[in-house]
Amino acid sequence: xxKNILIYLSIVAVGLVTTIVACKKSIEGxxxxxxxxxxxxxxxxxxxxxxxxxxxxxSFSVAAPAATNSPGYIGELNEIKGxxxxxxxxxxxxxxxxxxxxxLRWNEIMRELVSRHNLPPYQNEDGTYPIPxxxxxxxxxxxxxxxxxxxxxxxxxxxxxxxxALVACWHYKTxxxxxxxxxxxxIINANAKYIAKTDLPSYPSEDAVLAGVTAEMMKLFFxxxxxxxxxxxxDEKASTLASGKNTRSDxxxxxxxxxxxxxxxxxxxxxxxxGKAVGTPALWAQMEQDCAAKGEVPWISQxxxxxPPMLPLFGKVKAFLFDSATLxxxxxxxxxxxxxxxxxxxxxxxxxxxxxxxxxxxMKIIDFWADGVATPTxxxxxxxxxxxxxxxxxxxxVRWARNMALLNMAMMDAAIAxxxxxxxxxxxxxxxxxxxxxxxxxxxxxPSYISGHSTFSSxxxxxxxxxxxxxQAAYDAMADEAKMSRLYGAIHYRSDIEVGEQVxxxxxxxxxxxxxxxxxx
Amino acid sequence: xxxITKIISSSVASAILITITCSVSAQxxxxxxxxxxxxxxxxxxxxxxxxxHYWEGTFKRTNENLGTVTTQxxxxxxxxxxxxxxxxxxxxxxxxxxxxxxVLHGMKGFQDLSLVVKWRPYKIALGxxxxxxxxxxxxxxxxSNYVIEFLPMSIGLGSTNLTARxxxxxxxxxxxxxxxxxxxxxxxxxxxxxxxYDTQLHLTNEVEMPNATQYQLRTGYRGKYLIAEALxxxxxxLGGYDITKNNGQLYPNIKMNSTMVGANVKxxxxxxxxxxxxxxxxxxVAGRNVGQxxxxxxxxxxxxxxxKKAKP
Numbered sequence: 001x002x003k004n005i006l007i008y009l010s011i012v013a014v015g016l017v018t019t020i021v022a023c024k025k026s027i028e029g030x031x032x033x034x035x036x037x038x039x040x041x042x043x044x045x046x047x048x049x050x051x052x053x054x055x056x057x058x059s060f061s062v063a064a065p066a067a068t069n070s071p072g073y074i075g076e077l078n079e080i081k082g083x084x085x086x087x088x089x090x091x092x093x094x095x096x097x098x099x100x101x102x103x104l105r106w107n108e109i110m111r112e113l114v115s116r117h118n119l120p121p122y123q124n125e126d127g128t129y130p131i132p133x134x135x136x137x138x139x140x141x142x143x144x145x146x147x148x149x150x151x152x153x154x155x156x157x158x159x160x161x162x163x164x165a166l167v168a169c170w171h172y173k174t175x176x177x178x179x180x181x182x183x184x185x186x187i188i189n190a191n192a193k194y195i196a197k198t199d200l201p202s203y204p205s206e207d208a209v210l211a212g213v214t215a216e217m218m219k220l221f222f223x224x225x226x227x228x229x230x231x232x233x234x235d236e237k238a239s240t241l242a243s244g245k246n247t248r249s250d251x252x253x254x255x256x257x258x259x260x261x262x263x264x265x266x267x268x269x270x271x272x273x274x275g276k277a278v279g280t281p282a283l284w285a286q287m288e289q290d291c292a293a294k295g296e297v298p299w300i301s302q303x304x305x306x307x308p309p310m311l312p313l314f315g316k317v318k319a320f321l322f323d324s325a326t327l328x329x330x331x332x333x334x335x336x337x338x339x340x341x342x343x344x345x346x347x348x349x350x351x352x353x354x355x356x357x358x359x360x361x362x363m364k365i366i367d368f369w370a371d372g373v374a375t376p377t378x379x380x381x382x383x384x385x386x387x388x389x390x391x392x393x394x395x396x397x398v399r400w401a402r403n404m405a406l407l408n409m410a411m412m413d414a415a416i417a418x419x420x421x422x423x424x425x426x427x428x429x430x431x432x433x434x435x436x437x438x439x440x441x442x443x444x445x446x447p448s449y450i451s452g453h454s455t456f457s458s459x460x461x462x463x464x465x466x467x468x469x470x471x472q473a474a475y476d477a478m479a480d481e482a483k484m485s486r487l488y489g490a491i492h493y494r495s496d497i498e499v500g501e502q503v504x505x506x507x508x509x510x511x512x513x514x515x516x517x518x519x520x521x
Numbered sequence: 522x523x524x525i526t527k528i529i530s531s532s533v534a535s536a537i538l539i540t541i542t543c544s545v546s547a548q549x550x551x552x553x554x555x556x557x558x559x560x561x562x563x564x565x566x567x568x569x570x571x572x573x574h575y576w577e578g579t580f581k582r583t584n585e586n587l588g589t590v591t592t593q594x595x596x597x598x599x600x601x602x603x604x605x606x607x608x609x610x611x612x613x614x615x616x617x618x619x620x621x622x623x624v625l626h627g628m629k630g631f632q633d634l635s636l637v638v639k640w641r642p643y644k645i646a647l648g649x650x651x652x653x654x655x656x657x658x659x660x661x662x663x664x665s666n667y668v669i670e671f672l673p674m675s676i677g678l679g680s681t682n683l684t685a686r687x688x689x690x691x692x693x694x695x696x697x698x699x700x701x702x703x704x705x706x707x708x709x710x711x712x713x714x715x716x717x718y719d720t721q722l723h724l725t726n727e728v729e730m731p732n733a734t735q736y737q738l739r740t741g742y743r744g745k746y747l748i749a750e751a752l753x754x755x756x757x758x759l760g761g762y763d764i765t766k767n768n769g770q771l772y773p774n775i776k777m778n779s780t781m782v783g784a785n786v787k788x789x790x791x792x793x794x795x796x797x798x799x800x801x802x803x804x805x806v807a808g809r810n811v812g813q814x815x816x817x818x819x820x821x822x823x824x825x826x827x828x829k830k831a832k833p
Contacts, residue, residue, distance in 0.1 A: 027725050119768050375717070
């Protein structure tokens, strides 16, 4: 009897161990094992698409390549053949990784860097907070603190720089029309198993343009990550050469072009007012006084020690899609419900309701869209959503870059519009008004009106719906959920969300307008 | 002569996330006491654990936006003696959390069901000395779909665990020393988010949970009615990551280590030996990515002899 029980228990134990061990398999990211980018259309005319900052696609010159029958070029082909012998599985994995799409991979790397640096500084002994300093980026707190507006701007600059660089790249590809190594050499063609073979000329290399322009942009946006990013660029170079996609001279010309084009974007980035967005203690106090002078309850930091408001002058950053007069006169929303009004009280009570009536379904929505500290931020989340959909569309690299640029210009400008409203009205958070309100997600340290999530998400859904019309309803549903997550989380009033949606849609419409006239449709 | 066994309650509460301690095996018996054949013991315990200091990696700090974080739980614990050398036990905790400062909302709910099989294959008596060997197997799994990415307010880590524990108990008269070591396999867990950053960005909702070990040394007096012991408990996560400075977004695969010292007292009523009470406390003396918890627990246990009832 005892023996039987022991045998039975042993069987159960073995079964449980097997189950657990089986569940323990290592995790796989959703883009880890995707197939290579195979564009349904190489967009051969992309050299004529409308640029964002460059005045012409040939603003930076690229020398004509050597002929494919020249000794130098034949040497380059032999280099590729050498690389293709005895590829290790690690090298093959890297070839597959980069050939899933370099715009995608650089976008993922950006999201990782934003997540890593999206940490609010720890306070000083005296209860003040240190501010990251771009002149001394490795000192704690490291530069940058890639909070949502910072991140939205970083994504936009990198995406637009990549886009302009690829348009220039396509211009020269068409101009010089040098075929890819796999077109020129049958051995390389036979060994080029991990890439899509197209008629796209390979000089200058689009991978190299992307590596060069992105690595250069990081010098402004993530200065502590330059060595990390240059290593990624070197990986991409080694992988692209070994893949048979381009030769060394294709790469060299492309990388140089990318790095040169980045300088135009870096120059804009250094003078777009973002450097001044932190403001000063006098300014923070003035904003509070101005709000109180209007008879409204001003926002107060609920962190302890009190943290200065996040980037109060981010609304003054130079937008990509509209000028500052349009922002103030057309886009800026009207005032929120007065803090002494019945509507404001009702809306605060609604927030209290959600704080006191937590459901698991709402928690899932709150968590899914939290996009708070140490995440890629809401803009990064929408980059992820976009990337997963773009993968199904078989876009060319240049179209990927164009669509990411449109999305990220819309979201950076949404951040500008949102931050402009937040600091124009300096409206308090619900939990400041009613201390019974406890939040179900991190409480952002800046004024309430209007909701950043709502503005970002509505702008993103608007432009993405234009890019992939069949997904418009899905994007709208996602944006609705993202918006409501902030009310469910008890950190935003309904007005913040509804007006945020309107502002986001109007910003998104500027991006749609650009998309309709950039020559790509 | 009935002996009431108690499943170690040493703290489901302190088991919670960054308050971890014995938690993962909170329901695993770490003592050397067995139920007799056909004895059925039921217990109800209350655990209270709180901390205001915690370790971010190795950096010890306080946080005015949390104040004191408190985890409380009420746990039901049945235990049955299949034979005097083979017991099965379970525990069902209801847990709730609270932060004294800041705006974060507490969480509550049923945490993890735990099942433990406790087997004593050998018992050797040498004069006044007695040496016993135990093997224990535990299984724990969430009873509800609680949120695991809202640490430190979450009520648990969400993994399904298997625990294998070996234990040796030495006894001379009323003096005892018990040493145990456990290995805990922890299943992967799923977040509500579909991507997360720990030391890299993962584009999935699935988190690979590091396994863990737990060691305990306990010694003291074990009498017929009174048991009083001192405890030293160490929990070590095999892998996981350190919380970066001032990072409020924590995931369940943090490297949570802790060393706790504590005491436990149990008293069985002389006049009514079916009933016993116990109480204890634990204090975290060293840790990494955990709260420096002070925990105490109280409980009451009632034994029924099902064997007698079954007789005609």
